[in-house]
Amino acid sequence: MTVSLFLAVLASGFIYGITPGPGVLAVFGIGAARGRRAGAGFLCGHLLGDVLWCSTALIAIVGAREFGSTTFNVLGLISGLYLFWLGLRAVRAQRSSSGQQGPSRQPFAHGVVFGLTNPKAYPVAVATFTALLSSRAQLLTWDMLPWLIALSFVGGAAAYLILIGVVGAGQVRAVYQRHELLITRLCGVMFIGFAISALTHALPGLLSTIG
Template sequence: MTFSLVFAVLASGFIYGITPGPGVLAVLGIGAARGRRAGAGFLCGHLLGDVLWCGTALVAIVGARQVGSLLFDGLGVISGLYLFWLGLRALRSRPSTEEGQQGPVRQPFWHGVVFGLTNPKAYPVAVATFTALLSSRAEALTWSMLPLLIVLSFVGGLLAYAILVALVGARQVRTLYVRYELWITRACGLMFIGFAINALVHALPGLLAG
């Protein structure tokens, strides 16, 4: 496994974990209400869902690659278009009127488990993110690499969560996030559009040639 592939999988897990969304806002709210330990407990539970969805996404990506490059390129185009749509939605987002998850949670760990496992957007976002960053290295993907790929994605997510744990617990941090949430969301939208273009650039030529 090349260094570029290792870095791409680590980056995919990191970006998937740290990108602002319902889980990030929830942990900031829990941290502000109950402190860093409660926020860390929530994220530890949430990791279970991350491993499940990222692992499932990697199975789909490696499977598509092994079945044939045409299927993988098709998955790349679909993922690229999905990321592009998410990016446009983020760029067009309006100021939120909801306060998010602010109330105290009695069992942060189990709340995180349920939150991570029941997020309906988790799997498509994981597939799209991993496909976008791995499309240029598709020829290197094999079933024998799958366990290591899942571990690397887990490590990437863990690094993202370590940063979030360092931030939660400070009410000023959450206040700052809420104040600039719209701009952060739009910046992530631009990032998604960049990933989408990357995925389409690598997938479309193969799909059109096939």
């Protein structure tokens, strides 16, 4: 495994874990209501779902690579378009309190259920990993899969450690709540950037196949 691939998988897990979405909004809501310990319990439970969905996404990506470049490029095209759509929605988001989650009496159990049942988890994982790994697709093999999963877990855990560190701070919660819309829109711009990266690597291969 090359250093660039090593860092790309770590970054994929980190970005997937820390990017504001339903889970991040939920932990900030729980942290605001019950403090850092409850937020940490929620994230520890949520990490189980992340491992499942990231592992499934990596299996799909490595499988697509093994089946041929066309399959991987199609996956990259779909993922890129999906990320672009998510990014566009985030950029055009309006202020709303519907994403805030109330306190939970069992934060860990809540996190497990939330992480395993989040309908956006798998497509976002596939899209994020594809966007960052597409330029290194030729390096991916089944033998690497356990290491890819482990590295994505480390990246996600690092993201969650940062979230746990900040979720209990009153000033951080206040700033996040005050600028939630701006943060969401900036993440939308980041998603669009990932989408462009995925499409840039997928489209030339598909066009050459068609041609």
